[in-house]
Amino acid sequence: MKDNTLTSRMVIISGGTKGLGRSLSFEFARRGYEVVALFKSDEKAAQEMRHLSESQTLKIRCLKCNVTQFAEVQEISRQVSISGHQEVQIVHNACLQFQPKPMHLIEPDEYRAQSAVSAEGAFHLFKVFIKDLMACEQKLFSVILTEALRTQPRPKGFSAYLSGKAALQEFTESLKSEFTARGLAVHSFFPGYMDTDLTQNWDPRFRQSALATADQVAQAIVSELCEKRG
Numbered sequence: 001m002k003d004n005t006l007t008s009r010m011v012i013i014s015g016g017t018k019g020l021g022r023s024l025s026f027e028f029a030r031r032g033y034e035v036v037a038l039f040k041s042d043e044k045a046a047q048e049m050r051h052l053s054e055s056q057t058l059k060i061r062c063l064k065c066n067v068t069q070f071a072e073v074q075e076i077s078r079q080v081s082i083s084g085h086q087e088v089q090i091v092h093n094a095c096l097q098f099q100p101k102p103m104h105l106i107e108p109d110e111y112r113a114q115s116a117v118s119a120e121g122a123f124h125l126f127k128v129f130i131k132d133l134m135a136c137e138q139k140l141f142s143v144i145l146t147e148a149l150r151t152q153p154r155p156k157g158f159s160a161y162l163s164g165k166a167a168l169q170e171f172t173e174s175l176k177s178e179f180t181a182r183g184l185a186v187h188s189f190f191p192g193y194m195d196t197d198l199t200q201n202w203d204p205r206f207r208q209s210a211l212a213t214a215d216q217v218a219q220a221i222v223s224e225l226c227e228k229r230g
């Protein structure tokens, strides 16, 4: 059933129940957004987030949706109505958990799966929501990339992850060139290392490069998006 509650600002965040996505969800919600946090499978994390947002009277809906499955993203569009909102943002933040490892140890399915979450996930969100998004007064589509994409030489062990992110970066550039003139604001963010579920089993030496927490990065991203939307 459609949710026809009309609030003026809505954001849909993929991977919105953990790590950076969770911090983004709370940051947007505290700023008065109706948040739709998509997650793939971790019901426990989603349930914990539902309780916390209820106790803080924040408008966060956690919905299960594997963004690599087009039909599942279509189903979300039947449950969540974005039309009628003055401003709608989509933030594609989801990423597949992985262990950094040399290329020759990566299996083909594992390699493909990174790109599926990053690039295909973004395309599915775009394809399903673009028509309603374009009908909103203010519309933004943002993606979370990684600082490692701008590092030379590339860190070792990240080939599948970075290939997926590079595909997402190119998707974003195409989205910019095709839709910016039509009023869609498209943004990319390049965070550095953060302690999250993604990184918790990585070699502890990666932690030495941690500069900011997920909450701090989320605050910076949401502040920038709120400034830019005006």
Ligand SMILES: NC(=O)c1ccc[n+]([C@@H]2O[C@H](COP(=O)([O-])OP(=O)(O)OC[C@H]3O[C@@H](n4cnc5c(N)ncnc54)[C@H](OP(=O)(O)O)[C@@H]3O)[C@@H](O)[C@H]2O)c1
Binding pocket: 014, 015, 016, 017, 018, 019, 020, 021, 038, 039, 040, 041, 042, 043, 045, 065, 066, 067, 068, 092, 093, 094, 095, 096, 097, 117, 144, 145, 146, 147, 190, 191, 192, 193, 194, 195, 196, 197, 198, 199
């Ligand atoms: N952590 C870092 O050091 C770091 C550095 C640079 C950039 N980033 C980027 O920041 C973003 C968030 O990373 P994170 O560290 O917060 O990751 P995380 O803690 O592992 O959280 C990832 C989230 O993505 C969801 N997800 C995974 N596959 C999905 C799918 N197919 N469909 C829908 N949701 C899916 C997960 O849902 P479930 O839990 O239900 O599976 C989870 O909510 C990613 O884009 C990552 O590349 C992270």
